[in-house]
Amino acid sequence: MATVVFFHAHPDDEALATGGTMALMAEAGHRVILVVATRGEEGEPVEGVLETGEKLEDRRSSEVEKSAEILGVARIEFLGYRDSGMAESDTTSHPNCFWQATKEEAVNRLSNLLKSEEVDLIVVYDPNGGYGHPDHIQVHQVGTQWAQENSVRLRWVTLNRDAIRKVVEQAINEATGAGEELDEDLAKREERSSEESFGMAEKDITHAIDVKTALDRKRAAVAVHASQIAPDSFFVTLGEDQYKKAFGREWFVDPETPRTTEEPLRSDLLLN
Numbered sequence: 001m002a003t004v005v006f007f008h009a010h011p012d013d014e015a016l017a018t019g020g021t022m023a024l025m026a027e028a029g030h031r032v033i034l035v036v037a038t039r040g041e042e043g044e045p046v047e048g049v050l051e052t053g054e055k056l057e058d059r060r061s062s063e064v065e066k067s068a069e070i071l072g073v074a075r076i077e078f079l080g081y082r083d084s085g086m087a088e089s090d091t092t093s094h095p096n097c098f099w100q101a102t103k104e105e106a107v108n109r110l111s112n113l114l115k116s117e118e119v120d121l122i123v124v125y126d127p128n129g130g131y132g133h134p135d136h137i138q139v140h141q142v143g144t145q146w147a148q149e150n151s152v153r154l155r156w157v158t159l160n161r162d163a164i165r166k167v168v169e170q171a172i173n174e175a176t177g178a179g180e181e182l183d184e185d186l187a188k189r190e191e192r193s194s195e196e197s198f199g200m201a202e203k204d205i206t207h208a209i210d211v212k213t214a215l216d217r218k219r220a221a222v223a224v225h226a227s228q229i230a231p232d233s234f235f236v237t238l239g240e241d242q243y244k245k246a247f248g249r250e251w252f253v254d255p256e257t258p259r260t261t262e263e264p265l266r267s268d269l270l271l272n
């Protein structure tokens, strides 16, 4: 059995990006460890969710703990940095934020957390962090450095740009075909997924993990992040078939062993 570390930036990333793969690996008997760089202080809370005086970071910490339990995580740790917020905001210059940490210092913290573990594989984001968030980019850089120093195999979780564009296009066609106006959610998704820096092209992706049998757990884990994901968000309301189509596979890259055009996508994250 393997020990696999999923290194994420904020509470909710684990469920949205890799929840299915984590659940399946835990179910198969692997030791799944979740390391979260920040407590998501800069997230935007869903209106009315926080109690008076309740801090967002406390709520999000308990949400990610619940999510980890649902996904079968054996151990969860926080790296102890502050959420850096979006690229253009002032919060990226806060002295305790993850973006301001030197790579060496952050790698040291990660090494200390993991020194008692025999890690076989670590999962970080792709070089652009999926969509350019500073903390996601930092996870990529710190995790990559740690993997190199410790000779641990590396995977990047990414978004399949081609597949997402197809799903968004279909949803738009359905909405406009029915004479509906595009809702804000969908318009935002279209805008984001059309950027060239969004995720990766399918030809550059090496692994597609079919997580359909773990979608119940992925969905439940996403839903406990109620401070971030409104009950009317498509993550919660999407019908089962649509959900399968949109989230039934999670996408990874083995940066050491690219896939040739003839080779099908690999279905086991541990296989090179």
Ligand SMILES: [Zn+2]
Pocket (backbone or CB within 6 Å): 009, 010, 013, 133, 136
């Ligand atoms: Zn994030």
